[in-house]
Amino acid sequence: MLEENSRERMAQIHLAILTDIPALCELLEILFSQELEFMPNHEAQRLGLARIINNPEIGNILLVRQDSEVVGMVCLLYTVSTALGAKVALLEDMIISPAYRGSGVGSYLLENAVKFARSNGCKRITLLTDRINESAQRFYQRHGFALSPMIPLRLPLDE
Numbered sequence: 537m538l539e540e541n542s543r544e545r546m547a548q549i550h551l552a553i554l555t556d557i558p559a560l561c562e563l564l565e566i567l568f569s570q571e572l573e574f575m576p577n578h579e580a581q582r583l584g585l586a587r588i589i590n591n592p593e594i595g596n597i598l599l600v601r602q603d604s605e606v607v608g609m610v611c612l613l614y615t616v617s618t619a620l621g622a623k624v625a626l627l628e629d630m631i632i633s634p635a636y637r638g639s640g641v642g643s644y645l646l647e648n649a650v651k652f653a654r655s656n657g658c659k660r661i662t663l664l665t666d667r668i669n670e671s672a673q674r675f676y677q678r679h680g681f682a683l684s685p686m687i688p689l690r691l692p693l694d695e
Contacts, residue, residue: 547641549648552597552609557585559606560597567631571666573690588613595625598652600632600645608632608641610649612661620660625653627663646679664688 552560564585565576588595588611595613599606610630617624627649632642653661663681665672673683 546602547607547644548601549645550599550601552585552589552599554586554589556597556599556606557582557589560585560599560609563606563609563631563633564629566634567629573666596652596656598645598649600641602636602641607636608645610645612649612653612658614658617660622659623657624660624662625658627653627661630663642675643679646676650679 561578561581564581565578568574568576568581585597588597593614595611597609597611599610600608608631611628613626613628614623615626616622630642630646630649632645636642650661661681662684663676665676677683
């Protein structure tokens with residue numbers, strides 16, 4: 537367990553392990569069903585999760601358990617910023633089970649992810665959210681994230 541917060545006594549943050557993958561895939565199915573750009577693909581998600589879990593230099597997956605049930609997750613993927621000359625993180629795949637939204641569990645998970653990234657030497661966290669998902673943007677802004685003047689561009693390489 538990484539840290540327990542008094543307002544979320546029952547919620548516990550853990551690093552994901554391989555046996556957590558089925559529960560994490562269920563959460564990713566919810567996430568990718570609501571995002572505009574991605575589609576659920578259980579096998580691809582299983583492979584990606586295993587690759588991250590087995591290679592902590594690539595990133596870490598933090599999950600939140602409520603009464604032993606995995607109810608949320610977030611991925612921190614690592615790279616080096618030449619602008620900062622330091623390790624930085626890309627925050628991806630943050631999802632809270634719909635039954636636990638609005639309960640503070642998401643804030644608890646995000647706050648612990650930020651602390652975890654900081655304690656692991658990251659000097660910045662960047663994230664992407666759907667342009668039309670204003671509630672997610674407000675959530676992240678309440679936690680100190682700011683809109684960037686930069687815009688994402690993608691080039692699929694598998695076509």
